[in-house]
Amino acid sequence: MKPIKWAFGGALACLLGVGAFAGISYRSALPPIPPPAADGFPAELVAKGATLAAIGDCVVCHTADQGAAYAGGRALPTPFGTLYASNITPDAATGIGSWSLDAFKRAMRDGVGRDGSHLYPALPYDHYRRVHDGDLEAIYAFLMTRQPVSAPAKPNDMIFPLGFRPLLAGWKLMFLHQPEFQPVPGRDAQWNRGAYLVEGLGHCGGCHSPRNLAGAEEDGSSAYSGGVAEGWTAPALTAASRAPVPWTADSLYAYLRAGLDGRHGVAAGPMGPVVHGLSRAPEADVRAIAVYIASLSAPPGGAGQPADRPPAIDRADRAAQADPAGAALFAGACAGCHEAGAPMLTQGRPPLATATALQLDEPANALRAILNGIHPPAGAAGPAMPPFTASLTDAQAARIAAYLRTRFSDRPAWTDLEQAAAEIREEDTRQ
Amino acid sequence: MTGLPTRGAAAKDATRLSRRGFLAGGALVVSFALAPRAFAQLAGGGEGGAGPAVVAPELAGSLRTTPWLDAWIRIGADGRATVFTGKVELGQGIRTALLQVAAEELDMPPARITLVTADTDRTPDEGLTAGSHSMQDSGTAIRNAAANVRMLLAQEAARGWGVAADTVATGGDGMLRAADGRSLGYGDAAARLSLHVKAVPDAPLRDPAGYRTMGRDLPRIDIPAKLTGGAAYLHDLRLPGMLHARVVRGPSVGTRLREPDVAAVSRMPGVVGIVRRGAFLAVVAEREWTAVQALRHLQRAAYGRDAGTQPQEPLPAGGEGGGAGGGAEGGAEGGGPMSADAIAAALTALPARDIPIMDTRGPTGPAAHSVRARYVRPWISHGSIGPSCAVALFEGGAMTVWTHSQGPFDVHRVVAELVGLPPDKVRAIHAEGAGCYGQNGADDVAADAAVIAMATPGRPIRLQWMREQEFGWEPLGPGMMTQLEAALGADGRIVSWRHEVWSNPHNNRPVGAGGVLAGNEADPPFPVPEGKPIPMPEGDGSRNSNPLYSFANTHVVYHFIKDMPVRVSALRSLGAHLNVFSIESMLDELAAAANIDPLALRLAHMEDQRAREVMQRAADGFGWGSRPKGDGRRGCGMAFARYKNLGAYCAVALEVEVDRETGRVAIRRAVAAVDCGQPASPDGVRNQIEGALVQSFSWTSREGMRFAGDRRAGFDWSSYPILRFGDVPDAVEVLVMDRPGAPFLGTAEAAQGPTAAALANAIADATGIRLRDMPLSADRLKAALGPV
Amino acid sequence: MTVTLTINGAAHRLEVDPSTPLLYVLRGELALNGAKYGCGLGQCGACTVQIDGKAAFSCLTPVSALEGRQIRTVEGLGTAEAPGLLQAAFEAEQAAQCGYCIAGMIMRAQALLDRVAEPDEAQIRAHMQTNLCRCGTHMRILRAIRRAVAMRKEGRKEAQKGTRDAPAGTRQAAAEPVREARP
Numbered sequence A: 001m002k003p004i005k006w007a008f009g010g011a012l013a014c015l016l017g018v019g020a021f022a023g024i025s026y027r028s029a030l031p032p033i034p035p036p037a038a039d040g041f042p043a044e045l046v047a048k049g050a051t052l053a054a055i056g057d058c059v060v061c062h063t064a065d066q067g068a069a070y071a072g073g074r075a076l077p078t079p080f081g082t083l084y085a086s087n088i089t090p091d092a093a094t095g096i097g098s099w100s101l102d103a104f105k106r107a108m109r110d111g112v113g114r115d116g117s118h119l120y121p122a123l124p125y126d127h128y129r130r131v132h133d134g135d136l137e138a139i140y141a142f143l144m145t146r147q148p149v150s151a152p153a154k155p156n157d158m159i160f161p162l163g164f165r166p167l168l169a170g171w172k173l174m175f176l177h178q179p180e181f182q183p184v185p186g187r188d189a190q191w192n193r194g195a196y197l198v199e200g201l202g203h204c205g206g207c208h209s210p211r212n213l214a215g216a217e218e219d220g221s222s223a224y225s226g227g228v229a230e231g232w233t234a235p236a237l238t239a240a241s242r243a244p245v246p247w248t249a250d251s252l253y254a255y256l257r258a259g260l261d262g263r264h265g266v267a268a269g270p271m272g273p274v275v276h277g278l279s280r281a282p283e284a285d286v287r288a289i290a291v292y293i294a295s296l297s298a299p300p301g302g303a304g305q306p307a308d309r310p311p312a313i314d315r316a317d318r319a320a321q322a323d324p325a326g327a328a329l330f331a332g333a334c335a336g337c338h339e340a341g342a343p344m345l346t347q348g349r350p351p352l353a354t355a356t357a358l359q360l361d362e363p364a365n366a367l368r369a370i371l372n373g374i375h376p377p378a379g380a381a382g383p384a385m386p387p388f389t390a391s392l393t394d395a396q397a398a399r400i401a402a403y404l405r406t407r408f409s410d411r412p413a414w415t416d417l418e419q420a421a422a423e424i425r426e427e428d429t430r431q
Numbered sequence B: 001m002t003g004l005p006t007r008g009a010a011a012k013d014a015t016r017l018s019r020r021g022f023l024a025g026g027a028l029v030v031s032f033a034l035a036p037r038a039f040a041q042l043a044g045g046g047e048g049g050a051g052p053a054v055v056a057p058e059l060a061g062s063l064r065t066t067p068w069l070d071a072w073i074r075i076g077a078d079g080r081a082t083v084f085t086g087k088v089e090l091g092q093g094i095r096t097a098l099l100q101v102a103a104e105e106l107d108m109p110p111a112r113i114t115l116v117t118a119d120t121d122r123t124p125d126e127g128l129t130a131g132s133h134s135m136q137d138s139g140t141a142i143r144n145a146a147a148n149v150r151m152l153l154a155q156e157a158a159r160g161w162g163v164a165a166d167t168v169a170t171g172g173d174g175m176l177r178a179a180d181g182r183s184l185g186y187g188d189a190a191a192r193l194s195l196h197v198k199a200v201p202d203a204p205l206r207d208p209a210g211y212r213t214m215g216r217d218l219p220r221i222d223i224p225a226k227l228t229g230g231a232a233y234l235h236d237l238r239l240p241g242m243l244h245a246r247v248v249r250g251p252s253v254g255t256r257l258r259e260p261d262v263a264a265v266s267r268m269p270g271v272v273g274i275v276r277r278g279a280f281l282a283v284v285a286e287r288e289w290t291a292v293q294a295l296r297h298l299q300r301a302a303y304g305r306d307a308g309t310q311p312q313e314p315l316p317a318g319g320e321g322g323g324a325g326g327g328a329e330g331g332a333e334g335g336g337p338m339s340a341d342a343i344a345a346a347l348t349a350l351p352a353r354d355i356p357i358m359d360t361r362g363p364t365g366p367a368a369h370s371v372r373a374r375y376v377r378p379w380i381s382h383g384s385i386g387p388s389c390a391v392a393l394f395e396g397g398a399m400t401v402w403t404h405s406q407g408p409f410d411v412h413r414v415v416a417e418l419v420g421l422p423p424d425k426v427r428a429i430h431a432e433g434a435g436c437y438g439q440n441g442a443d444d445v446a447a448d449a450a451v452i453a454m455a456t457p458g459r460p461i462r463l464q465w466m467r468e469q470e471f472g473w474e475p476l477g478p479g480m481m482t483q484l485e486a487a488l489g490a491d492g493r494i495v496s497w498r499h500e501v502w503s504n505p506h507n508n509r510p511v512g513a514g515g516v517l518a519g520n521e522a523d524p525p526f527p528v529p530e531g532k533p534i535p536m537p538e539g540d541g542s543r544n545s546n547p548l549y550s551f552a553n554t555h556v557v558y559h560f561i562k563d564m565p566v567r568v569s570a571l572r573s574l575g576a577h578l579n580v581f582s583i584e585s586m587l588d589e590l591a592a593a594a595n596i597d598p599l600a601l602r603l604a605h606m607e608d609q610r611a612r613e614v615m616q617r618a619a620d621g622f623g624w625g626s627r628p629k630g631d632g633r634r635g636c637g638m639a640f641a642r643y644k645n646l647g648a649y650c651a652v653a654l655e656v657e658v659d660r661e662t663g664r665v666a667i668r669r670a671v672a673a674v675d676c677g678q679p680a681s682p683d684g685v686r687n688q689i690e691g692a693l694v695q696s697f698s699w700t701s702r703e704g705m706r707f708a709g710d711r712r713a714g715f716d717w718s719s720y721p722i723l724r725f726g727d728v729p730d731a732v733e734v735l736v737m738d739r740p741g742a743p744f745l746g747t748a749e750a751a752q753g754p755t756a757a758a759l760a761n762a763i764a765d766a767t768g769i770r771l772r773d774m775p776l777s778a779d780r781l782k783a784a785l786g787p788v
Numbered sequence C: 001m002t003v004t005l006t007i008n009g010a011a012h013r014l015e016v017d018p019s020t021p022l023l024y025v026l027r028g029e030l031a032l033n034g035a036k037y038g039c040g041l042g043q044c045g046a047c048t049v050q051i052d053g054k055a056a057f058s059c060l061t062p063v064s065a066l067e068g069r070q071i072r073t074v075e076g077l078g079t080a081e082a083p084g085l086l087q088a089a090f091e092a093e094q095a096a097q098c099g100y101c102i103a104g105m106i107m108r109a110q111a112l113l114d115r116v117a118e119p120d121e122a123q124i125r126a127h128m129q130t131n132l133c134r135c136g137t138h139m140r141i142l143r144a145i146r147r148a149v150a151m152r153k154e155g156r157k158e159a160q161k162g163t164r165d166a167p168a169g170t171r172q173a174a175a176e177p178v179r180e181a182r183p
């Protein structure tokens, strides 16, 4: 895991330059195979693949809203344009039915399709490189035994010139060097299992690590220090975390399994589906993930709990004085769930004082939760928040966010809130 | 026309009340309103208080208890008719159906008839509106009373004209005609005679061949107001000087707030008063929003379990699945839904009284296939979309309560006992609420409002429960369990059938102050009465446990469990939901074991011709014979029951598609056939069956109260999710059998059980997996399907 | 505080606590019955109204957020005597049991019909997902919305042909400006 520090002016220019080496960009097609019979795989292998696929959450990215599972079509907005997930059902014509195990492994590790074309790193092959061979085989067995669905790929919509896939070869040359996972000596088996899953299939860094200008994850000390996913802030998992109550392995486990923990906010945005996937993953694996992630925020050298932070803040009176209009909006729109005495709170759902969203430098998560709402993360039951996009103007959403910041945080006030709200709304109307 | 005393009328009523104590609907009414109330008939399926005594056993329906014609029908000088029923509109369309019945047998236009629903001062006491009894009780009474009135009118006209009575005809326009063309309006004829006479049993009914109103789809009279914001509900009642109240309680039954900050709240601007009586606490304000804010403030107080006011035993525990354990402390959701084992353990740990339901013996052939299975249902919420509401006014020593309870006559008795007034000083008037599907919070909130009104004389009190109060405090539909063991001979005949059912009473309808929360909270408390089973043939937990089929050696036992760890009462169809689910699942299990077509197995054991016809009709409509075979994803299932073996016949066939990745089940199409005797309004019947089918799909596939040790953990639609548009069937078709002139059979609950079983059977057909524990949820099906 | 609300085209000056959700003002101050209290949590849609054309939960919209905005309730669509398009379609399909959810259903559907000329079944179901019905009237509600779409289409055709005798309920709709789907 050697840190890549590459000094360059513009990532795009660099890509163009490197990509010009046609020889590097060329990858051969692998021969198609007749789709393997679904009963040709041992049941245990398929079952193992199923649990690994749950941790990788393949189904989330590769399933469109209300679409058939794994048949692709889900839009993935990136800073470089919109990608559409591919069909990974074993349909020979439109899915991966004609892919051999080798072709599958090459895609997962090198980001190259069976036909030799380069795949966008939205498929986190930089993480999948770390996955052991046997696990990839299991996932292959699992996917090849799904119901084949005929669903042709939707064309991507990338900014020029990134629609030209050979350029990706340059990207890979610079950023795709991750070795297979090796257990860290001196750490126990559970921690190592967690590390393997988080670094590999779980690809948590895909969202929670910052990315450079070329869209590659930063690693080393920057890893897990917070990133962006579909416009939401993916908070830091390291000691830089702004969670008002420190995370522990237990609270992480509860959160990853159920989408909430009494002392932390609720899984929202792209984290919702992740929790849904993990709610079906084996308990031991989710515990291992929690243990490893908890260790990321532990003070260096010291095991156990992260350093204590000041207790959660709730200064209702101060906030009401400073911002009576915000307080009135809150009382009418939010208090039914978020004020003391509300049924949610008497039933043990987390108070806003513990929500990380209100402590982050960026208001994105707070505003997105207000405007777009939160859908139950773990299936039909679970915390839900209605969208306020129809009832509140940008200015009003901004007013509420500002009020929340004043009331529940000591951090500096957010700026340009109304503009940020307008951008989120604009983005939604476009989709 | 609206179902609600209009604002003006209500206000007028209120002022009249203040002047006269209560409004009598005319001197004649008193004669029956004061009739002795002894246990006499099973109005409402034996739930609730005893109705009035049978005084005319030779008559039909509720005429047996209220035989005077003018108690049911009055005709004004203008020829308009007023028809009275002791039943209430619950959204089932009963007002329209009864109107059609009256119009048909009076042979006059429905538009010239006004229907008055249950009002303890004006209408006959017909007990509860429950158990799909309205058409059987009230429809039958009105049908015969109307026929009596038409007969008397014709006789009167004939006398005047000096012709034979049987030469006088009616033509559907409210006119009587002689053969020579002379005519007389109903109003004129009625003015010459008294309708304060007893009905006779043999007044001629109209010939079904000539029906003008019945059997046709008269648009429901309550719908226009509901579509346009008219005053359609009790919730819309606004009386002069009305105040808004909220009742203050802990999160759910058996909890109590420790030290609510009453002092702070009573200082809030707009708060008019705080009402405390024993453990009962309510806040009263000028405006509703103030009352809500005051309530929220009081709810900040810590709560604890309270053994004093509620006979609560430790709640059943045992969630399954993803949750990280409950408790306000840990904070996560109260686990997953209760596991079936936990429900079974909770039920069987309680002492039970064994009630034999059925025991037949016959020569036993050898068993070729036998199946033993346990089926379980969790506690289910009524989940009314509109939390319960009531308006109460205490003035001039008399109390009036507007209630959407199914039992206004019980409310009247409960309130009298609770506030210490003689029953004749309490009047209960029904006004429509949101659908209740059994005993939800309606009775409790009516009692709450009355307690508050007693403390604020002269000011009408409007009280609506909050969403979480409805979930937390209403009586739930009981959790249940059955154990079946059945065997099939080599000849395809069922040679033995054993059915045991464990259940709490479903009949805890309040008949006194101890039956409502405010009564339990009084000091000293009115004790919660002991639950009692409803005897067969209606049954409660035992309802429909006796198969209508002819099986050899049938043995059915009801393990009646008196002690209730959870507050429970009637939920639409009572025990029939699980009993029919169990019977009809078992039939498919046997059919699968012996490789017999499920329909053929049913028909082979069914002697009742109408039952056979309903099954056949559903099968034909569905295309059962040519249905696709289960292929791992798609599959079909059917089920049948005659509700209570007394009411409507209903068969349901479904085609489902299973998403094997998620376990999600979609109903691709559903066909139901129903025989309810003569349908007053076929579209009304279709509406009821469609709704029951969709609702049962929701109950059966995803519902179940969660518990968190010290409280109910389902408190809103995110913690107690129900079916949404994204999951409703692609298509539902209801086929109504044509049975001209046949007696009415209760319909509203007939589809609950068959839908549940048809769903399980279709899933089994599709996947080979037999789910026996409700909810038949995506998670459970996925777990059973495994990764593949 | 004093707020001025524009409801169904008419301005109302009200003296209320600024935090008061619109629902309580509609029902308590203005005696408009259409919007219902179902949950007060934005989970059921019984309280749905249109705010600036979009379907919104009146139970969670404080009046202080509504100054200068257009509010439309089911009362604004028509009356029992002269029902609006959706009201007529719901009547024709007898799409109600208890009906408590129905005013909210109509208002949510109206927001869709205002935006999309001819929504298909999937669009209708997805759009209506927000609103709950406990009576199981879903199938009829869907039928009623489809019928309204068909009636409007029919009405438009009739209007183009210049026929004066449109079927009941469609006349009003045809007279309404029909906004087409956004690209």
Ligand code: FES
Binding pocket: C036, C037, C038, C039, C040, C041, C042, C043, C044, C045, C046, C047, C048, C057, C058, C059, C060
């Ligand atoms: S009452 Fe507003 S969404 Fe339920």
Ligand code: FES
Binding pocket: B091, B385, B434, B435, C096, C097, C098, C099, C100, C101, C102, C132, C133, C134, C135, C136, C137
């Ligand atoms: S019709 Fe009763 S809730 Fe929808």
